[in-house]
Amino acid sequence: MSKSIVKKLGLACLAVGVVLGIILWGGFNWSMELTNNEQFCISCHEMKDNVYQEYKTTIHYSNRSGVRATCPDCHVPKEWIHKVVRKIQATNELYHKAMGTIDTREKFEAHRLELAKHVWTVMKETDSRECRNCHKFDYMDYTAQGRRAIQQHTEGFDQGKTCIDCHKGIAHELPDMYKVDPSAVLLKH
Amino acid sequence: MNMQAMLKTMLLGAVLVCATQAFAEHVQSLRGDSSLIQDTAPPEVKYYEKDGQPIDRDYLQQPPLIPHKIDQYRITIKFNQCLGCHSWQNYKTRNATKISQTHFESRDGMVLANVSARRYFCTQCHVPQTGATPLVENTFQPVEVMRH
Secondary structure, rough: OOOOHHHHHHHHHHHHHHHHHHHHHHHHHHHHHHHOOOHOOOOHHHHHHHHHHOOOOOOOOOOOOOOOOOOOHOOOOOOHHHHHHHHOOOOOHHHHHHOOOOOOOHHHHHHHHHHHHHHHHHHHHOOOOOHOOOHHHHHOOOOOOOHHHHHHHHHHHOOOOHHHOOOOOOOOOOOOOOHHHHHHHHOOO | OOOOHHHHHHHHHHHHHHHHHHHHHOEEOOOOOOOOOOOOOOOOOEOOOOOOOOOOOOOOOOOOOOOOOOOOOOOOOEOOOOOHHHHHOOOOOOOOOOOOOHEEEEOOOEEOOOOOHOOOOOHHHHOOOOOOOOOOOOOOOOOOOOOO
């Protein structure tokens, strides 16, 4: 075989590799992004009828400037590795969708505390990474904040607290909080 | 009915109709006296005042006013967001005012272990403030001894 044929073969392989790479890698990311938007999230009724309805009344859905944080902005990491890990974990949610674990409002309410605790734990572990994609401590202008916010933020950051330590239930209704904070609940029920 | 009685009744009716119309011209509902089918200018949006210092009371036993915005706060049977800061358990870490001891009493005067159901719905008595002018003019003066 002459050198020129080897060279041609090599080039052809490279070209095929590049094209395949674009198609496969691009296709993988493209299809992952398809599952990474609000419309996909609320295509199952568990999301649409429960958490989505509650989210619609909050500032992350509607506000003065029209900038929104949709489901994946808070619930799916932006960095690729973390995103893929979260997507693999989501297969567990597919299993429970098939089993109908929370397919009625009553079942959902019964599991709400457990589900909320999962999210709180993850956010605590990641130092509220998804919140901080937009809300960066270092760029907060305390003079533009309210009296309570200045006090709570400066003290909280000094103590190494993270967003979720205080800001629970900002986009969805809280579960029955009796087990978390009995002083802020009417009665044991 | 004779002719005279009928005339009297008609006259009385006419007077009544005129009087009602004259009266109606002076009566205004809160939306003004425009007709129902007419579009009116939307009322000005009232903005709650930003966080401030606690507001002085104007009379004894006045429920303290809320010196901050509360528009996203919820009070449900599962959680009372006000108590998330103002309960006895939380007020110190949140630098908030704690709820009064009276809030732990049942209607029979029994002291309960937690906030009483009759005091649970904060906004029944405690309200945030806007810069609105009073709807009705009045000469109310705050009690002298309540002022700092």
